Amino acid sequence: MCGIVGYIGNRQAYPILIKGLHRLEYRGYDSAGIALIDNEHLKVYKAKGKVDELEQFAQQKDIAGTIGIAHTRWATHGEPNHNNAHPHYSQSEEIAIIHNGIIENYTVLKEGLMKEGYTFQSETDTEVLVQLIEYMKKTNATDLPTAVQLALSQVVGAYAIAVLDKHHPDLIVAARKGSPLVIGIGEDEYFIGSDATPIIEYTNKVTYIGEEEIVTIKRNEPLKIKTIGNIDKTPQIQQLELTLSQLEKGGYPHFMLKEIFEQPHSLSDCMRGRVNVDKDNITLAGFIDNREKFLNAKRIIITACGTSWHAAQIGMYAIEEYARIPVEVEYSSEFRYRKPVIHKNDIVIAISQSGETADTLAAVELAKQHGAFIFGICNVVGSSIPRNTHSGCYTHVGPEIGVASTKAFTAQVTVLTMLAILIGKENGTISHDEYLKLIRELSLIPDKVSEVLKKNDQIAELAKTFTYASNCIYLGRGYNFPIALEGALKLKEISYIHAEGYPAAEMKHGPIALISNEMPVIAIATQSETYGKVLSNIQEIKARKGRIISIVTEGDNIIKNLSSHSIEVPATMPCLAPLLSVIPLQLLAYHIAVVKGCDVDQPRNLAKSVTVE
Template structure:
């Protein structure tokens, strides 16, 4: 959950590293640092608690010259945010500097052994233990840095993406990964390293993704050498990035989150492009069709995900059961991997992740594959770990998402799950021809209907002023909109730090209704559905206890307008597609409340975009 960037080439490294850290700051932002080897072969480390701009201020009068360097922006795991705990970390002799994303689980045992051998430590991190271990191995074995890293990584337990540079050796960077992403950019006479492609795209589109337990030696004017920690040489596979530089800029918006909310009409068109035919009569996902026998004969579908992706999975459960008539279970990946689940060879496991690097989801995938299940990935980032570790899958194609609170990735995931359900249902014969065509046609109308909702942003902004200083919120929904209640509550929690809970509306009377009074805002998703009258009754129960109701309703619903204290209207659609519309005003509401509270919307406290540790 940290950002790694590195450079070796003919340019000054520091400006490239700093720009890269800014691009990666969404991955972690409690401290930052750089390590650079100058022309006199001096290795210098500069680091500071806080944001990248704090590091820039600290390094303003320092010697940052040199054409090789590594840099890091941190999300704390071991040790509180501080200058001492910031990366890079020196080895004891200060001849090595290392940056690290991940967790070394056996660091305490290794640290105790190194202390017994005379090593001292200046931080609370597991990362300092690793760099000290590498130096110790290098010294006692009289070996080069690459060999020392290889031996050390065979002794550690956990996850890592690392980069190491060495005083007196300004011509190489050693990097390695296991269960944490790392990508190498291939330029003309220069090389780049990143946790993802965002710090690289400005300079080259040619990249190599490291796989698990691979180490690379990156030297000037030489092709990267890749070897496993077991000393098996690999041939680098160069790929072309699909990302555009414009995706990394705010484009006039005050925050990436607002930009990404407003991008959703376009991102959903991209998600559907090439999958729904020009006539709008057929949807085809090649990842399904190429393995249609697996899906037709599936005994059960298990969806594994975390956070917002888990909410998308809940909507997927409704879709697959309604259209495909396959039993579905939706699991938190973190729980699934530890509870000894029953998995059968005729099960299909669908893993959903925006980043494709979610540690718990990757571990759950490994568990499912070992049990013989067919694993299908739904992911946004091309070339990330989940697509490389699943049997088949679909990309969401929503573009790089920088805001920590996911918006466009969520609606893209729901769109892919909808197209999956339609594709499978058609192959199984479990959906009527008329219903199939109705849903496809309406799915194509969703982008324009989202544009219509986005035009209400100023109205939502006005509404947000009324509730900015509420202490708690309750979100209610039923059917397809129950997961949207959960997602709306999560968005508010993530970026405004207001406590919020989502519930099935009918469950209010089974406990949570005790919380209702005239200080409690209740957001109710009350669009037309087969249980519309039930939702009306739920709202009446809240109003009878003086609750303040904000209702998401269909346009022209006079009943709800009269009942609710405040309302936001959205266009009508097929019930199964409702989440694609009702999620939008809740994203806007959370955003505007957070802005009113002067929160850092794109980088909320304690959070990071890509959760690559447990």
């Protein structure tokens, strides 16, 4: 959600900034802009639409300068247009700002500035902030870092900002609260990013800016960091594990398809060093270090959003089945506002691919205030959730660029399943034989995912028949019910076809009224103890001339014969079935979107990292 890039050094900034914006396109955006300083000339260029349109607009402009900031905007305050795009000038056009996040008290601040004679060119909260910075700089006769500090002390909300001053062509001031910001450290140059993707091409040395920290980035000088409360901080330099090749499509037409096909490898990476068939054990450092907390927990609360919430639902099934600990799954956005009852002996598991999901971060803070133990499950090393939780587990699947999550989802499910099995083994709620069986079957999942991926051509052909559909229903039971939700979400996200997921038994409590020969019904019907019940639900749909597309276990001819189309997946244990049954649904959504001509990697209105509420 929104992207920030910045550069200061000896090279020309424009090519670096534009390339960085392209790297950040996966985050989702609707306008783009750039600000450069050259000989105390502060130049701002921006355009509605894609980064390509910004490049076209800037072709005949003066783009010289060795310092600059750039931004891709996902609209919050004000519609996507030129005026609302970032960067924003101050009234004197001496200062420019880019901003991710939301300033919640911008209306009050704006009213105060208008009384001081300030006028506004946009509908954004961001322009209010740059005007406030200029006001503080002039009324206090101070420098830019101090003006930023004074302004932010009056701000309520979330932000990651980078600020330029035309009178200081060797300086960028950046700050963050609730929205990520990383500084790359090169040879006599610095890079700024809302994440590491625009930086890795130039350096693997970074420092992550902490909450309410302001960094002064000056040409040929060490970074200076202080808090809004004026406490000096020492930059903590880290080495990035990211590689440039991970950010390329590798011959695939879209990142989403690449990431779907990466899942055998990404699941192996997720389990590497954790699932050991030879030694018959599962090892999770985050569990081992906090073993007693997990074994003494009276309740586990899992909080997440979107796809991660669906993974949490599967985790709930697994933890309750194998560890016999009651689990509640909460939407982070609701959890934080409904005054939840949280006890000190509760464990709260926070799940986020990016580690920056604003609602989940807020839920973490709420749980910490109540004294609960917080365990994070995240993909991005160094992101906010790992830094704000007591312990946790990285999924280790590499960068996920496609907005619609695929490999991150299966890795989250894998981590939750490993955790459930491990807790169950340690507290004696599963037998040793079942523990061994689970380990061995889990180790086979990457190869079984590879088998499912061989159905890609079959699924691509099936997708061609969906161009007429405007609504779909997804059905599943048990572990496959969250997969019905996830399959429906994927279809909605990238093909813009309305879809809903239901427990199969709920069909007769309302949704069955929608069934007709024009309503595709996708039934996830792999072998499980509820197989007979799902079969009955499918027969009810068939009797009403519903068109059934089924996901079944290899060798199943009963449901296959009732279906218009059927996709087989290898047999596995019910708790691991979601890792296989979700793959055809990811591919189906992908190919339907391609047939419809949709922008698969950057679907409309969506953002990869949701850093605002």
